[in-house]
Amino acid sequence: MEVENVVYSHDQKTNHINQLSVEIELGKITTIIGPNGCGKSTLLGLLSNQYLPQKGTVKLRNQHLQQYKLKEIAKRIAIVHQENIAPGDLTIESLVSYGRLPHRTMFKTDKEKDYAVITWALKETNLLELKKERIDTLSGGQRQRVWIAMVLAQQTPYLFLDEPTTYLDLYYQYEILELIKHLNQSFGLTIVMVFHDINQAIRYSDEIITMKHGKVMKKGSPEIVITEELLQEIYEVDVLIKKETETGLYMIPIGI
DSSP states (O other), X not given: OEEEEEEEOSSSSSOSEEEEEEEOOTTSEEEEEOSTTSSHHHHHHHHTTSSOOSEEEEEETXXXXXXXXXXXXXXXXXXXXXXXXXXXXXXXXXXXXGGGGGGOOSSOOOHHHHHHHHHHHHHHTTOGGGTTSBGGGSOHHHHHHHHHHHHHHTTXXXXXXXXXXXXXXXXXXXXXXXXXXXXXXXXOOEEEEEOSOHHHHHHHOSEEEEEETTEEEEEEOHHHHOOHHXXXXXXXXXXXXXXXXXXXXXXXXXXX
C-alpha cells in the first residue's frame, strides 16, 4: 500500500495528517508509534478507508482505495479497533461468523467453506474449544482473540490493529503479540499496528513508522529508527537505547 501526499483533517481546520507519504511493506509487521494526537490512528483510518483523504491518494495494488467497492475492500483489509462492542449473549462462534459476510451474496453462500474458515480462525486463535461460550463470560484477552478470529475469517491479506493490547495485563499483552507474530510468519499477513509501548514495538515489528504533528519522521527497521536522538525529538523525553545479546534492542526512559 502507498500513501502519497495525503492531507486530512477531522475538523477542516487543523491538519491531523499533513502532506504524508509512506509505503506499507507487503508481508511485514509495521508498527506506527508517536505521541498522543500525532495522527497514528488517523493514518490507520486512512489506510482502511474509514477516512477519505482531502488531498493526496491512498493506493492498494496501484489502484486508488476509493475506487474499490466497499465489499471488495472488506475482502482485502480487516481492522480491529481499539474498542469493540458486541452483544454479550452472542457466542464466540457466532461473532466470528460475521467475518464471512463480505464473501456472501444474496443468492450464493458456501456454507461448507464458511464453516471450514471459521473453524480455522478459531483454531489459530486458540478458541475452538470455547466456541459455544458467550462473549460476556470472557476475559479481556480472550475477547481480543475473538475479534482477531473474526477478522481472520474475512481472509484478507492485510490486517490492521489499533492499539491491540490496550486494557490488557502483561500476560495477555504478550499472548496477543505472539499471536500477531504467528499470523504474520505462518500465513504471510501484512500487519499494521498502532502502538504506544516502544519496547513491544521494537520486539514485534519488522518496520516502524514514527510520527509527529501528522507527519512521518522516520521509517525503517527498529535498529535504524529507534535512536536516542529521534525519540527525544518525538517525545521530548531523554532515553537510553541498549542492546543485549539475549534481549536485543530496548529503550529506557531517563527523564524530561
